[in-house]
Amino acid sequence: MKPTLHYVFDPLCGWCYGASLAVGIVAATGAAQLRLLPSGLFQGDGARPMDDNFAAYAWSNDQRIQHLTGQLFSQRYRDGVLADRRQRFDSGPATLALSAVALTAPEQEVQALAAIQRARYVDGQDVTSPDVLAATLAALGLTQAARRFQAADPAVQATADARIAQARALMQRHGARGVPTFIREAGGHERLLDSRSAYGDPGALAAQLMAA
Structure with a gap:
């Protein structure tokens, strides 16, 4: 029987974005049954304003992740996200959007997470915005998830x-x-x-799964 890979993540975690190529390979090869579990790390008490000091720290860390994994952290992200002082560092909305996908189309959650990460780190979009998140889901054909997320369906929160x-x-x-x-x-x-097997060599995580 195929093993299960429990993947604990946060949608605003740069290291999770760095690991996304490895996670995608696991999903594509079927090396394991993927179970995505958001940790809530950067929501609630873990959320914070985006101030100058935190933005500088985040960009420095992001450059380290890019060097190690090859994942792009674009200038549009730096200008449109890290430089925006109205935008909080809060993964609560993205966690709800992904939970709507888990509720309605769980087989597409890996794809939805990758799209949200790409919207933030490459396109420089505000993925704390419900409208941006709903549009990101709708672009993947996840209209039911987008609708339930925007409607603040209690089942999504649960x-x-x-x-x-x-x-x-x-x-x-x-x-x-x-x-x-x-x-x-x-x-x-x-x-x-x-x-660490998710960085550097994207296939190493799948290999670790099969070898275990």
């Missing part, structure tokens, strides 16, 4: 809350800190994988 609780329980159980976190489950046994 799904998000349950997924965050599951993510945090998994991380606590394995002593994991930060995201991305990858946990392989097979035969009733769980094992924390080395998240």
Whole structure:
């Protein structure tokens, strides 16, 4: 039986964006059944204003991720996101949008996450905006998810809350800190994988899954 890969992430996590090529390979090759679990790391108490100091820190970290993974952090992102002092660093809206996808078309959540990451880091769009997120989902044909997200469907919030609780329980159980976190489950046994395998060589995560 195919193993399950529990992928704990935050949609505004630059390191998760850096790992997205590896996650895409796992999804494309079918090396594991992917289960996406948002951690809620940068929402609620984890959200914050985008001030000059934080923007500079984020850009420096982003350049490190780009160097290591090859993932682009564009000038449009720097100008349109990091330089925007009206825009908060808050992953709550994107987490809800992805939970709407998990509720209505779970097989497309990896694609939806990649599209949200691309909208932010490449196109410089504000993915804290419900309108931007709904348009991103609609462009993928995820109209039901977009509609339920925009309507603030209580089932979407309940799904998000349950997924965050599951993510945090998994991380606590394995002593994991930060995201991305990858946990392989097979035969009733769980094992924390080395998240560094998702960087540098995008195929290494799938290889680690198969070798485990």
